[in-house]
Amino acid sequence: MNGIVGAVLFLILAPLAGGLIAGIDRKITARMQGRVGPPILQPFYDVGKLFEKESVVVVTAQNFYVVAYLVFIALSGAFFFAGGDLLLIVFAFTLAHVFLVLGAYAVHSPYSHIGAERELIQVMAYEPMIILAAVGLYMVSGSFYVADMAATTVPAILYLPGVFLGLAVILAIKLRKSPFDISTSHHAHQEIVKGITTEFSGPTLGQIEIAHWYENIFLLGLVYLFFAWNPVIGVVAVAVTYVAEIFIDNVTARVRWQTALKGGWLAALLGIANLAILSYMMIGGA
Amino acid sequence: MQTLLFLILFPILVACLLLFVKRTTLRYAVVALSALAIGGASIYLLVQYAFEGAVYFAAPSEAAGLAMLAIEMVLALFIIYMGAKFRNYPAIALAVVQAALIVYLEMTFPENLQAAHNLFIDQFSIIMALIIGIIGSLIAVYAVRYMETYHHHHPEVRDRQGMFFFVTFAFIAAMFGLVFSNNLMWVFFFWEITTISSFLLIGYSETDEATRNAFRALVMNLLGGVAFVAALIYLAATDPASGGIDLARVLASGDTTLILVPAVLIGFAGITKAALMPFSSWLLGAMVAPTPVSALLHSSTMVKAGVYILVRFAPIFAGTFAGFSIGLVGGVTFIVASAIAISQNNAKLVLAYSTIANLGLIAACAGVGTHMLVWAAILLIVFHAVAKSLLFLGTGAIEHRIGSRDIEDMEGLIVRMPKMAVMMFIGIAGMFLAPFGMLISKWAAIEAFVQVPFGLIFVAILAYGSAVTVFFWAKWMGKLVTVTRGVERIEKGFLEEPWAPLYIITGLVVAAVFFFPIISSTLIEPYVLAIYGVTTGLAQANIAIMLLMMALLLLLPVSFLLFRRTVKHLPAYMSGRPATADLRFAGSLGMTREAQTRNYYLTDYFGEARLFRPGAVVCTVLILASWILAGVAL
Numbered sequence: 001m002n003g004i005v006g007a008v009l010f011l012i013l014a015p016l017a018g019g020l021i022a023g024i025d026r027k028i029t030a031r032m033q034g035r036v037g038p039p040i041l042q043p044f045y046d047v048g049k050l051f052e053k054e055s056v057v058v059v060t061a062q063n064f065y066v067v068a069y070l071v072f073i074a075l076s077g078a079f080f081f082a083g084g085d086l087l088l089i090v091f092a093f094t095l096a097h098v099f100l101v102l103g104a105y106a107v108h109s110p111y112s113h114i115g116a117e118r119e120l121i122q123v124m125a126y127e128p129m130i131i132l133a134a135v136g137l138y139m140v141s142g143s144f145y146v147a148d149m150a151a152t153t154v155p156a157i158l159y160l161p162g163v164f165l166g167l168a169v170i171l172a173i174k175l176r177k178s179p180f181d182i183s184t185s186h187h188a189h190q191e192i193v194k195g196i197t198t199e200f201s202g203p204t205l206g207q208i209e210i211a212h213w214y215e216n217i218f219l220l221g222l223v224y225l226f227f228a229w230n231p232v233i234g235v236v237a238v239a240v241t242y243v244a245e246i247f248i249d250n251v252t253a254r255v256r257w258q259t260a261l262k263g264g265w266l267a268a269l270l271g272i273a274n275l276a277i278l279s280y281m282m283i284g285g286a
Numbered sequence: 287m288q289t290l291l292f293l294i295l296f297p298i299l300v301a302c303l304l305l306f307v308k309r310t311t312l313r314y315a316v317v318a319l320s321a322l323a324i325g326g327a328s329i330y331l332l333v334q335y336a337f338e339g340a341v342y343f344a345a346p347s348e349a350a351g352l353a354m355l356a357i358e359m360v361l362a363l364f365i366i367y368m369g370a371k372f373r374n375y376p377a378i379a380l381a382v383v384q385a386a387l388i389v390y391l392e393m394t395f396p397e398n399l400q401a402a403h404n405l406f407i408d409q410f411s412i413i414m415a416l417i418i419g420i421i422g423s424l425i426a427v428y429a430v431r432y433m434e435t436y437h438h439h440h441p442e443v444r445d446r447q448g449m450f451f452f453v454t455f456a457f458i459a460a461m462f463g464l465v466f467s468n469n470l471m472w473v474f475f476f477w478e479i480t481t482i483s484s485f486l487l488i489g490y491s492e493t494d495e496a497t498r499n500a501f502r503a504l505v506m507n508l509l510g511g512v513a514f515v516a517a518l519i520y521l522a523a524t525d526p527a528s529g530g531i532d533l534a535r536v537l538a539s540g541d542t543t544l545i546l547v548p549a550v551l552i553g554f555a556g557i558t559k560a561a562l563m564p565f566s567s568w569l570l571g572a573m574v575a576p577t578p579v580s581a582l583l584h585s586s587t588m589v590k591a592g593v594y595i596l597v598r599f600a601p602i603f604a605g606t607f608a609g610f611s612i613g614l615v616g617g618v619t620f621i622v623a624s625a626i627a628i629s630q631n632n633a634k635l636v637l638a639y640s641t642i643a644n645l646g647l648i649a650a651c652a653g654v655g656t657h658m659l660v661w662a663a664i665l666l667i668v669f670h671a672v673a674k675s676l677l678f679l680g681t682g683a684i685e686h687r688i689g690s691r692d693i694e695d696m697e698g699l700i701v702r703m704p705k706m707a708v709m710m711f712i713g714i715a716g717m718f719l720a721p722f723g724m725l726i727s728k729w730a731a732i733e734a735f736v737q738v739p740f741g742l743i744f745v746a747i748l749a750y751g752s753a754v755t756v757f758f759w760a761k762w763m764g765k766l767v768t769v770t771r772g773v774e775r776i777e778k779g780f781l782e783e784p785w786a787p788l789y790i791i792t793g794l795v796v797a798a799v800f801f802f803p804i805i806s807s808t809l810i811e812p813y814v815l816a817i818y819g820v821t822t823g824l825a826q827a828n829i830a831i832m833l834l835m836m837a838l839l840l841l842l843p844v845s846f847l848l849f850r851r852t853v854k855h856l857p858a859y860m861s862g863r864p865a866t867a868d869l870r871f872a873g874s875l876g877m878t879r880e881a882q883t884r885n886y887y888l889t890d891y892f893g894e895a896r897l898f899r900p901g902a903v904v905c906t907v908l909i910l911a912s913w914i915l916a917g918v919a920l
Contacts, residue, residue, distance in 0.1 A: 054854060055854065056854045056855075056856055057853070057854070057855060057856075058855065058856060058857065058858050058867075059769040059855075060846075060853060060855075061700075061767070061769055061846075063845075063848075064842070064843070064845055064846055067842070067845050068842050068845075071838065071842065072835075072838075075834075075835070075838070079831060084827065084828070084831060085825070085827075085828050085831075087729050087732060087733065088720065088729060088828055088831060088832075091719075091720040091725055091729060092720050092835065094719070094720070094756060095719050095720050095835070098719060098756070098760050098763070101760055101764060102760075102763060102764055102767050104764075105763075105764030105765070105767055105768050106700075106767050106768060106769050107769070107858060108698070108768045108769055108770055108771075108858060108869065108883065109858030109859060109860075109869075110858070110860065110869070110881050110883060111858075111859055112858070112859075113883040116764060117761065117885065117886045120756070120757050120760050120761060120886075121757070121886070123753070123756055123757070123760075124753045124754060124756065124757040125753075126753075127749070127752060127753030127756060128746075128749040128750045128753050129749075131732065131745075131748070131749040131752065131753075132745070132746070132749050135732065135736055135745055135749075138733075138736060139736065144733060193859065193861075198859055199858060199859065261891075265750070268746075268749065268750070272742070272746045275742055275745075276742055279742050283739060
C-alpha cells in the first residue's frame with residue numbers, strides 16, 4: 001500500500017519538484033557566472049510556453065517515441081518510489097532512454113542522428129556504474145528492493161565511498177551537465193545545434209523537459225539511498241551533491257566522447273574496487 | 287516413451303523421404319506437415335510429462351548400441367574421405383584418433399557401457415524439445431522457399447536441396463536424441479551427428495570459403511568430440527559404483543572429485559560446440575551458409591547442444607575451482623564478443639557475435655552452477671532461441687529483398703518493408719530490453735552472482751557487458767526505424783509462405799514474456815528443485831511490473847492515432863540551408879548536395895583485430911586452468 005502511495009506521489013509531485021530544482025539550478029548557475037539569473041519559476045514558464053507552440057515535426061513517428069520516453073521515465077521513477085527492485089528500475093530507465101534515442105534516429109536528420117549516437121555512448125558510459133551502485137546498495141542492505149534500502153539502519157556511504165564517488169561522476173552524465181553533456185546541453189555556450197533534441201520542438205520538447213525533471217528526482221532519490229539511515233543527513237547530502245554537480249558544470253567544458261566513455265568506465269572501476277574490498281571484508285571476517 | 291521415440295525417429299523418416307522429393311511445392315507440403323507433426327508431438331510431450339519430474343526408460347540397448355557404433359565408424363570413414371579429398375589433415379587425424387578411442391573403449395570395457403536406462407525425460411529436456419521441435423521445424427519450413435530463392439539468386443551453386451533437407455531433419459532428430467539420452471554413449475553418438483550435420487550444411491555452397499569454414503567447424507568440434515570420448519573412457523574405467531556412463535547416476539554421484547574430471551572434459555566438448563572463445567571462429571565462419579542454416583545453428587540446434595550439456599553438468603561444477611574457471615571462460619567470451627559486436631556492420635556477424643556472447647553468459651551461469659544461476663541459464667536458452675531465430679530469418683528475408691546484409695543498407699526499413707521492420711524491431715527488443723526475456727535473465731544472473739563467493743568478477747563483467755549490448759543493438763534498431771523519404775516500398779511481391787514462420791516466431795517472442803511466469807513455475811523451477819533441493823523464481827511484484835511494462839509497450843502504438851491531426855511537416859535542420867525531406871540541401875555554387883548518416887562503429891576501441899586475440903588467449907589459459915584444477919582436486 002505504501003508503495004502505491006509513493007508511486008502516486010512521485011507521479012504528481014516529481015514534475016513540480018523537478019521544475020523547481022531546475023529553477024534553483026539556473027539561479028545558482030547564474031550567480032556562479034556573475035549574473036542575476038531568471039526567476040525560480042522560469043522553467044515552468046518555459047515549458048508552459050512550449051505547450052502553446054504549434055506542433056511541427058519532421059516525421060510523425062517522432063512524437064510517438066517521445067511519448068513512450070516520457071511514459072517509461074515516469075513509470076520507472078514510480079517503481080523506484082514504490083520501493084521496487086532497483087536493478088529492474090535501472091533497466092526500465094534504459095528502455096526509456098532507448099525510446100528517446102530511437103525518436104532522434106527516426107527523424108533522419110544529420111544533427112539529431114549524431115546526437116542519438118552520442119546519447120548511446122553516454123548510456124554505454126554510465127550503465128556499468130549505475131548497475132554497480134545497485135549491487136553495492138544490495139551488499140550493504142541485503143536486498144535489491146528500494147524499500148529495504150531506504151529502511152536500512154546501516155550508513156551505506158561509509159561502506160561505499162568509492163561507489164558513491166563513481167556514481168557522482170556518472171551523475172554528471174545523467175543530469176546532462178559538463179564535462180559529460182556530449183549529446184545535448186542546457187547551456188548555449190556548449191553547442192549551437194541542440195544535439196539529440198535538434199528536431200524536437202513545441203509540445204514534444206516540453207515532454208522531453210518534463211521527462212528530464214522526472215528522471216532528476218529519481219537520481220536524487222538514488223543519491224539519498226546512500227544516506228538513508230539518517231533522513232536529515234540524507235537530504236543535506238543530496239543538496240550538497242547537487243550543488244557540487246552545478247559547480248563542476250560551471251567550471252568545466254565539454255570533453256570528447258572518448259573521454260566521456262573512459263570517464264564513466266573508470267568510475268565503474270572505482271566502484272568495483274570498492275565492492276571488492278567490501279566483499280573481502282564480508283568473507284574475511286570483519 | 288513412444289513420444290520420445292517418435293520425436294527421434296520420425297524426423298529421420300522425413301529426412302529420408304526428402305532425399306527423393308524434387309519439386310518445391312511437394313517438398314513444401316512434406317516439410318510443413320512434418321513440422322506440424324514434430325511441433326505437435328513436442329507440445330504433446332509437454333502435456334504428457336510436464337508434471338511428472340524425471341522419468342526413465344529402459345530402451346533396447348544391444349541392437350541400438352551396435353547400430354550406433356557402425357554409424358560412428360562409417361562417419362569416421364566419411365570424414366577421412368572428405369579430409370583426403372580436400373587435403374585437410376587435422377580433420378583426418380582427429381577422426382582417426384576419435385575412432386581409435388571408441389574402438390578401444392568398446393573392446394576394453396564392454397561390460398561397463400550398459401546403462402540401466404537409455405532414455406529419459408525431465409523438465410529441462412522438455413524445454414529443449416520444445417525449442418527444437420517448434421523453432422527448429424519452423425526454420426525448416428522457412429528454408430523451403432528460401433532455398434528456392436537462394437538458388438535463383440546463386441545460379442552458380444549446385445542444387446543439392448535433397449541433401450540439404452535430409453541433413454536438416456537428421457540434425458533435428460539428433461538434437462532430440464541428444465536431449466533424451468541418459469546413456470552417455472548415446473549422447474556422444476548424437477553429439478557426433480550434430481557435428482557432421484553442421485559440417486555438411488556449412489559447406490553447402492561448395493565454394494572454397496564455404497569448404498574451408500566447414501572444415502574449421504569440423505576440426506574444432508572433433509576436438510571437443512575427442513575430449514568427450516576421453517571422458518567416456520574415464521567413466522567406464524572407474525568403479526561403476528560412481529555412476530558409469532549413466533548420466534543420471536553420474537550427476538547424482540556423491541564422488542564429486544572423481545566425477546569432476548570427466549565433467550570438465552565433457553564441459554570442454556560443450557565449450558567447443560557452444561563456440562566459446564577460443565573456438566568462436568567456427569560459428570563466425572558458419573555464416574557463409576544459407577541463412578536458415580545460421581538460424582538453425584544459432585537458435586535451436588548445435589550451439590544449444592553445447593550449453594545444454596554444460597547446464598546439465600552445472601551441479602558438478604558448482605562450488606569447484608574448475609567449474610569457476612569454466613564459468614570465467616564464458617564470462618570473458620560474453621564481454622569480448624559483445625564488445626566486438628559494436629564494430630561490426632554486417633548484420634549476420636553482429637548476430638553471430640551476439641550469439642557467442644549469450645552462449646558465454648549461459649556457460650558462465652552453468653560453470654558457477656548455483657541453483658539461481660541454473661534457473662537464469664535455462665531462461666536464457668529459451669529466450670535466446672526464440673529471438674535469435676527470428677532475427678536470422680528476418681535478416682535472410684531482408685537480404686533477398688535489398689541485396690545486402692549491411693546494417694547501413696537497412697536504413698529506413700520501416701518505410702521500405704514495414705512489416706519486416708516491426709518484426710526485426712521486436713526481435714532486437716527481445717535481445718536486450720526490459721521486459722523481454724534476455725534482460726530478465728541477465729538481471730536474475732546479476733542478482734545470483736552477487737551471492738556467490740568471488741561472484742563480483744561476474745557482476746563486473748555483466749555490468750560492462752550489458753552497457754555494450756545496449757549500444758550495438760540500439761544503433762541497429764535506430765537504423766531500422768529511420769523514416770527516409772522518397773524510397774520505394776519493396777515488401778510486396780515476396781512469396782507468401784515464408785512469412786508464416788516469421789509471424790509465428792514474432793508472436794512467440796511477445797508471448798514468451800507473458801508465459802514466462804508459467805514456463806518458470808511449471809518447468810524450470812521444479813527442475814531446479816529436483817536437482818538442488820531449493821528453487822528460485824521471480825517475486826510476484828516484479829512479474830506484475832514486467833507484465834505492466836509489456837502491456838504498455840503493446841498499447842503505446844495506439845498513440846499514433848493522436849498524432850494524425852498535428853501535421854505540419856518541415857525538412858530536417860541542415861544548418862539553415864534550403865533542404866528537402868530526403869536530406870538534399872543547397873550547397874555552394876548552386877549545387878544540390880546530399881547528406882548521409884552513418885552509425886558509429888568505434889573500430890579503434892572495439893575492433894575485431896584489437897580484441898579477438900587477447901580474448902582467445904585468456905580463454906585458452908582458463909580452459910587449461912580448469913583441467914589442472916580438476917586434476918589437482920583429484
